[in-house]
Amino acid sequence: MSKIAIIDQSTSEFTRDTSLSVQELACDPCKRILRNCKDSSMKIDAVILSTTSDIQYGSTILSEYLGIKPIISQRLDNLCNSGTNAIVSAYSLIKSGLCKTALVVGADIRETKGSQLLWDISRGSFTLPVYWAALFAKVHMRRYGTTEEQMASVAVKNRKNAYLNRNALFRKKVSVDDVMNSKKLVEPIKMLDCSYICNGASAILLSNEEEAKKYTDRPVWIEGIGSSTEAASFSNVSSELSCVQSTKKASNMAFSMTNIEREQIDVTELHDAFTIMEILAYEDLGFCQKGEGGKFVSQNNIVINPRGGLIGTGHPLGATGVAQTVEICEQLKGLAGKRQVNDCKSGLVHNMSAAGSSSLVLILS
Amino acid sequence: MSKIAIIDQSTSEFTRDTSLSVQELACDPCKRILRNCKDSSMKIDAVILSTTSDIQYGSTILSEYLGIKPIISQRLDNLCNSGTNAIVSAYSLIKSGLCKTALVVGADIRETKGSQLLWDISRGSFTLPVYWAALFAKVHMRRYGTTEEQMASVAVKNRKNAYLNRNALFRKKVSVDDVMNSKKLVEPIKMLDCSYICNGASAILLSNEEEAKKYTDRPVWIEGIGSSTEAASFSNVSSELSCVQSTKKASNMAFSMTNIEREQIDVTELHDAFTIMEILAYEDLGFCQKGEGGKFVSQNNIVINPRGGLIGTGHPLGATGVAQTVEICEQLKGLAGKRQVNDCKSGLVHNMSAAGSSSLVLILS
Numbered sequence A, B: 001m002s003k004i005a006i007i008d009q010s011t012s013e014f015t016r017d018t019s020l021s022v023q024e025l026a027c028d029p030c031k032r033i034l035r036n037c038k039d040s041s042m043k044i045d046a047v048i049l050s051t052t053s054d055i056q057y058g059s060t061i062l063s064e065y066l067g068i069k070p071i072i073s074q075r076l077d078n079l080c081n082s083g084t085n086a087i088v089s090a091y092s093l094i095k096s097g098l099c100k101t102a103l104v105v106g107a108d109i110r111e112t113k114g115s116q117l118l119w120d121i122s123r124g125s126f127t128l129p130v131y132w133a134a135l136f137a138k139v140h141m142r143r144y145g146t147t148e149e150q151m152a153s154v155a156v157k158n159r160k161n162a163y164l165n166r167n168a169l170f171r172k173k174v175s176v177d178d179v180m181n182s183k184k185l186v187e188p189i190k191m192l193d194c195s196y197i198c199n200g201a202s203a204i205l206l207s208n209e210e211e212a213k214k215y216t217d218r219p220v221w222i223e224g225i226g227s228s229t230e231a232a233s234f235s236n237v238s239s240e241l242s243c244v245q246s247t248k249k250a251s252n253m254a255f256s257m258t259n260i261e262r263e264q265i266d267v268t269e270l271h272d273a274f275t276i277m278e279i280l281a282y283e284d285l286g287f288c289q290k291g292e293g294g295k296f297v298s299q300n301n302i303v304i305n306p307r308g309g310l311i312g313t314g315h316p317l318g319a320t321g322v323a324q325t326v327e328i329c330e331q332l333k334g335l336a337g338k339r340q341v342n343d344c345k346s347g348l349v350h351n352m353s354a355a356g357s358s359s360l361v362l363i364l365s
Helices: A022-040 A058-066 A082-095 A129-144 A148-163 A176-181 A209-215 A245-256 A275-284 A309-313 A317-333 B022-040 B058-066 B082-095 B129-144 B148-163 B176-181 B209-215 B245-256 B275-284 B309-313 B317-333
Strands: A004-011 A046-050 A072-077 A101-108 A184-186 A200-208 A220-229 A267-269 A347-353 A358-364 B004-011 B046-050 B072-077 B101-108 B184-186 B200-208 B220-229 B267-269 B347-353 B358-364
Touching (some): A004 A022, A004 A209, A004 A317, A022 A058, A022 A101, A022 A200, A022 A209, A058 A072, A072 A082, A072 B082, A082 A200, A082 A317, A082 A347, A082 B072, A082 B082, A101 A317, A129 A275, A148 A176, A148 A275, A148 A309, A200 A209, A220 A245, A220 A317, A245 A275, A275 A347, A317 A347, A317 A358, B004 B022, B022 B058, B022 B101, B022 B209, B046 B058, B046 B082, B072 B082, B082 B101, B082 B200, B082 B220, B082 B317, B082 B347, B129 B184, B129 B275, B148 B275, B200 B209, B220 B245, B220 B317, B245 B347, B245 B358, B275 B347, B317 B347, B317 B358
Parallel strands (some): A046 A072, A267 A347, B046 B072, B046 B101, B267 B347
Antiparallel strands (some): A004 A200, A101 A200, A347 A358, B004 B220, B101 B200, B220 B358, B347 B358
């Protein structure tokens, strides 16, 4: 079977305010890709729109806005990991032979209903995600001695990275003290420990091997895909709260598809919805031993969240997984400018939904 | 590559009123399939929920309701052809090797926002689908002499078929006079020319060849898939209104994938959102010559809409494409009871969205 490549990528600026609709926002990152397609006489066979917003027929509306008539057009949601799920759909449509190329577009606006989890009655009145982040943090602190300062260091690192990313929402560096002194939301989570739901759109173009070679000298290959759905409700998410089961399973599945080992990963975009979730992800992705995540914040072997992660770049729900993938593609292609990781050969994307109830992992090279 | 099969199918009763949520409704047709899975020790690798309702994380919520932990879970929308699009996604996930099995569930309730096309500003205040049906009807009548009685005959046939379908919304036969004398909505479309948006849910289970053979003696094979997206807005749907371009393209693509010829199709479920759309589909699917659709209503070579189509069975938007596929599977397996078509070897599903702006065709055997 043909290998599947990501052959182009683009992202909009992530913003706090916008006057654009989701569809209009979604067009922004597609414009540059469509120009390149025109230059290469490349036809787009599928359009998949990842969004948590309620635009019925949204991918077909977007296709009309873009002036293209794809074979297949679908709008997809799986909350915060909609973006990487859309990439998996595009991968499959091409792998199956139904399509040669597929455009994946993630777009959301700040007012999306995905910011509270009203359907999850097991949360009682604790519908905001910060409540479950606090539970994860408390368990990890108690069991492994993880400190609030270590969590704060995650925010410091990611905001520092975002400072170099002109598309990021937050372009001001912060110190550990700034995080520690920011408004306490739910013990021990403070304002600067959190990502922020914002407006944004990102897009990638996938193709089979043959089309990839016509389009670019440096296709990014999808080497591994892992996915796991544990539950939808927080009360069913895990038997214990010091790890995210779905991430562990997705990570193992993705690495089992490829010869690339964890030690070979040079760069990773992982789902830091809250600082504690980055620490858990270090462990659950297998980058460090269980319980060592707090100390791992200061390591230098793998570059983690070079664009600034969700904390620095902002979190437009349906766009996030696509935006993470755009960053890894730019890093692998040497196009990341001031953020460029040296000698970057293999990368990983980790994208999660609703308290880690489902996770998706991509390995790219 | 492995062939892909539909190995189980089930549908709920389609109703005018329900006290159930979309998620609850979606569980109904899955229950029997899950019992069979348990008996066969079959694991469900993917759950794809097709719906136009706004339940974020809906497929994952459904998975939790059903007590299953799939690898991949996605909610999908492409308006009225969401159902067959979900089948194409499931097909691709299996064909790509990421999954061995996939459960596709279509579910919608009558109050869905998909019943009006408010985003399509090219319709002006004519947001209800009946307006475009009237335009298609007038063009066909003027150009090919199609009569209101021929259109009425489509409703008579489909309501007669629905009379034998215990899950259908409308179980009362009607006469040509009944249709002709029903309330005129938009010249020449009358109340009984229309399908009716209702509550309903349907489900199918897909697998690769190996799993199919373990599960059933009579898998239904997906032989051909065709899809086409022409536009989202009515004003861009077609250069001329006597045919549906997306259906012609989808049909040609589906037949080009298989050795099955149009003459070999024994049974078809096609998208009769309005009686005129059934007549157009006869022509656009290639069952008769252009302009002959009106006369084709009375033919007996291919059984069209044996469950009663959308007009007889009702039209729960996101469920319709799955429900059509359930019917063709039951026909091919000889399980259609009083509706059983004799010596049924090959079948076709035709599922359309928003004024035929996109279409999907499946060929099954």
